[in-house]
Amino acid sequence: MNMNNSTTPESEQDCAQTPWWFIKSLQNFTRLKINLDVCCSADTAKSEFFYSIDDGIDGLNSNWSKINWCNPPYSDISPWIEKANEESWKGETTMMLIPDKPEVGYTRLARQYADTVIHMPFRLGFLRPCGSEFLDKNGKKQGSKFPVCIYIFTPQGFAMPIRDIYHDFRIGYKQ
Numbered sequence: 001m002n003m004n005n006s007t008t009p010e011s012e013q014d015c016a017q018t019p020w021w022f023i024k025s026l027q028n029f030t031r032l033k034i035n036l037d038v039c040c041s042a043d044t045a046k047s048e049f050f051y052s053i054d055d056g057i058d059g060l061n062s063n064w065s066k067i068n069w070c071n072p073p074y075s076d077i078s079p080w081i082e083k084a085n086e087e088s089w090k091g092e093t094t095m096m097l098i099p100d101k102p103e104v105g106y107t108r109l110a111r112q113y114a115d116t117v118i119h120m121p122f123r124l125g126f127l128r129p130c131g132s133e134f135l136d137k138n139g140k141k142q143g144s145k146f147p148v149c150i151y152i153f154t155p156q157g158f159a160m161p162i163r164d165i166y167h168d169f170r171i172g173y174k175q
Contacts, residue, residue: 016128017127018044018046018071026095033067034068035065037068038059039071039073039080042055063087064087067093068092068094077098077099078106081110084096084114096114100147100149111162116162116165117150117151120150121168122170123145124148125141125142
């Protein structure tokens, strides 16, 4: 996937982590507490319980929990959308952070299966896998070069038309 000429090292593009302030704001807004991070490393996990390929646990081939978080590798998003849909049929809910690009196939797939999408009026500043900020060549904080959104896959997915919500997770939450 072209990340809009990203300056992020290729070795870190699929491992960039979601900042904790965003996870907390998302949980407050949705009133859903994440039970399992299905795609992370031990250093980037957003839940006490997580699946990490580094530990030999492939989230795509494991059962998920009641409320799941997924920040999939952006180089191959579709299998994670398919898995979130499969898990929703088992009664599980997944909140997934993916690029907000309506022209690509994974977005059409997500809109087919999810029941909610939350668009945001800002570009989320991801963190390096070690937790530090991405910096440009001049040492200045580097933001994301593309917008992201949250797709929520629930057991009700096909029973209702998709809801498009616009929410600023920064409001009411101190970073």
